[in-house]
Amino acid sequence: MDHFALRNGVLHAEDVPLPEIAEAVGTPVYVYSRATLTRHARVFRDALSALPKVHLAFAVKSNPNLAVLRVLGREGYGADVVSEGEMDRALAAGIAASDIVFSGVGKTRRELHAACRAGIGQFNIESEEEGLELSRVAAGLGMRAPVALRVNPDVDAGTHSKISTGKADNKFGVPYHEAAGIFERLSALASLDMRGLAVHIGSQITDLAPSRAAFEKMGALMRELRGRGLSVTHMDLGGGLGVPYKSGEKLPGPAEYGAMVAEVTADWDATIMFEPGRVITGNSGVLVTEVVRVKPGAACPFVVVDAAMNDLARPALYDAWHDFVAVRPSGERMTASVVGPICESSDTFATARKIDAVAAGDLAVFRTAGAYGATMANTYNSRALVPEVMVDASRWAIVANRIEPATILAAERVPEWLE
């Protein structure tokens, strides 16, 4: 459920008509609903209420906007970060360092150092080599770094291959059968507090069976470690729960996911950690765009919009579907391909799809664009970096400025030997 709905024939974000924002800020523009963010944060937390000890770390990469992080921090969420830049954002949003989990396969020495100094709550390390390096960094600072070992459970999440992370041939985590040995060796290092295991098998997961299989394998590994006399107090089950992108699509939601986790972890006696991203932010945002023109095509017309793959990359990257709806739907429908202005054929949002009839100058939105939307935006074709707006009931604010091509051009230099 979200708070983007028609009122008197005009699509609103909460109490704000989208044309008001488009008029003031221009298009394309991302619009987030604070009420939807808060709702999803609460629904996810409530779904885990059967678990005795829970830590929630919002996956910052899904939507790193400072205002979004502020809303989620106020809801009691920590942060799952994958770079120093994301860590700095989470801290700037007021999230306590101790509630931050640092994930990622390529943390640099500099990042390990910065995160140790910041007092990060947990490092999810992805190799023995990284553990050794973290140990040296922590020792140099005279501290003990809290660590979970990320394990690759060799489970196929059944999602798009480009967002699947838990198969043996993926780069993430340590091989399942080597994990206990690595954990035991790293536990002997005085500068590491080896406290748990972490797993994350992929994103946009729409079937709970692979997650259950992965979590059961993690439970078995936890028991093996405890059997060796090692302490395991934290089990990080990652993120990955999918969201419906097509209207009417039925997927397992937080409640089913929470019930499955409660069942699998019933006797774990550990703090269960989660790193949800998309399930919190996905439906909380739309990308508002204006139709530039409608151009005849061989099979059906092309609706050319002013948003493009640089603003919303998911369709080009993952063949992802985003519902496309008119801001002032007439009730008429048309079959068309929706494309952006970029000079790439992959700059296509929809192919021969039945959509609301639109004409040049009309506003429309791509729905469910709050996760992996603005965060992946770039300036390809020397386009502006897309702005972001947050709505809260009847008020709204720009939460990220449009960065104009001229600003980007101003950062470039012609060397004097070319002058």
Ligand SMILES: *Cc1c(COP(=O)(O)O)cnc(C)c1O
């Ligand atoms: C991307 C990622 C997440 C969040 O995934 P969602 O599908 O957005 O929930 C969580 N943990 C890790 C380690 C990730 O890489």
